[in-house]
Amino acid sequence: MAVSATAVGVVLAASTAVIERGRLRFFAEAIxxxxxxxxxxxxxxxxxxxxxxxxxxxxxxxxxxxxxxxxWMTDLGVDMRFVLHGSQRFEYHRAVFAGDxxxxxxxISDVYDKRGGxxxxxxxxxxxxxxxxxxxxxxxxxxxxxxxxxxxx
Amino acid sequence: xxxxxTIEVGTELPTLVLPxxxxxxxxxxxxxxxxxxxxxxxxxxxxxxxxxxxxxQGMLSMAYLGRLLTGWVPQDRIRSFEVRFxxxxxxxxxxxxxxRVAAVDDVDGERRATLELAVTLADGSVTLxxxxxxxxx
Numbered sequence: 468m469a470v471s472a473t474a475v476g477v478v479l480a481a482s483t484a485v486i487e488r489g490r491l492r493f494f495a496e497a498i499x500x501x502x503x504x505x506x507x508x509x510x511x512x513x514x515x516x517x518x519x520x521x522x523x524x525x526x527x528x529x530x531x532x533x534x535x536x537x538x539w540m541t542d543l544g545v546d547m548r549f550v551l552h553g554s555q556r557f558e559y560h561r562a563v564f565a566g567d568x569x570x571x572x573x574x575i576s577d578v579y580d581k582r583g584g585x586x587x588x589x590x591x592x593x594x595x596x597x598x599x600x601x602x603x604x605x606x607x608x609x610x611x612x613x614x615x616x617x618x619x620x
Numbered sequence: 621x622x623x624x625x626t627i628e629v630g631t632e633l634p635t636l637v638l639p640x641x642x643x644x645x646x647x648x649x650x651x652x653x654x655x656x657x658x659x660x661x662x663x664x665x666x667x668x669x670x671x672x673x674x675x676x677q678g679m680l681s682m683a684y685l686g687r688l689l690t691g692w693v694p695q696d697r698i699r700s701f702e703v704r705f706x707x708x709x710x711x712x713x714x715x716x717x718x719x720r721v722a723a724v725d726d727v728d729g730e731r732r733a734t735l736e737l738a739v740t741l742a743d744g745s746v747t748l749x750x751x752x753x754x755x756x757x
Binding site for chain 2: 490493494496497498499500502514520522523524525527528529530531532536537547548549550551552553554555556557558559562606614
């Protein structure tokens with residue numbers, strides 16, 4: 468099912484999450500990060516940080532912490548099995564650390580298709596705040612495959 | 621460590637070669653990152669979508685590129701970071717992250733380098749391309 472262009476401009480529910488030390492250590496382990504600044508509190512403090520820093524891409528996954536993170540897509544009729552991540556951008560304004568509570572405010576900014584509808588693209592822009600401070604802007608493009616619309620080869 | 625004062629267009633950062641992607645890599649990253657989409661974790665779901673097997677989360681490779689950047693400059697020097705996911709990363713692939721200085725400009729009183737980023741597999745295929753802007757002075 469094709470996503471309606473009327474989805475453009477839709478503001479999705481905001482969500483709030485706390486950045487936890489244990490989660491940051493788990494993330495560092497999962498990506499093979501060996502710099503102790505990202506897992507050892509003493510090393511982070513010695514580097515001048517107030518706590519463990521969240522690494523550059525961490526906020527993307529933290530945004531998915533809510534109860535139904537892909538609900539905005541399934542509500543649009545998207546079959547999650549046919550979803551690919553097309554692109555991802557981060558703009559950084561302030562560093563964030565363990566103990567920070569951040570709020571994600573997402574908005575669907577674009578919907579378009581290519582190859583006669585066989586590929587649909589959804590663009591989601593998310594502002595991330597810590598209190599009144601804007602700490603980052605995330606922009607992601609989600610690609611929805613429609614194999615049944617692919618031209619026969 | 622590259623001397624930030626002497627970088628110029630064409631300077632290449634040391635590459636970061638990762639271990640081969642295993643099912644454990646994907647399971648750990650799914651849990652740690654918060655992306656629980658089963659297409660990366662459950663071969664039954666992958667097959668139901670017509671795929672042969674699970675494949676790596678794109679954000680795993682972007683996180684590896686993030687390691688390349690923060691291994692080079694303190695993280696608070698990164699102004700922006702973006703990638704396009706050009707191809708999926710299959711199981712057992714060995715990603716290599718690379719970066720090259722494409723421009724050096726003075727912006728808002730800062731000396732900023734624009735980096736071209738890529739993740740390449742052992743067979744030469746490019747899975748991610750992108751860019752980052754970092755403060756070098």
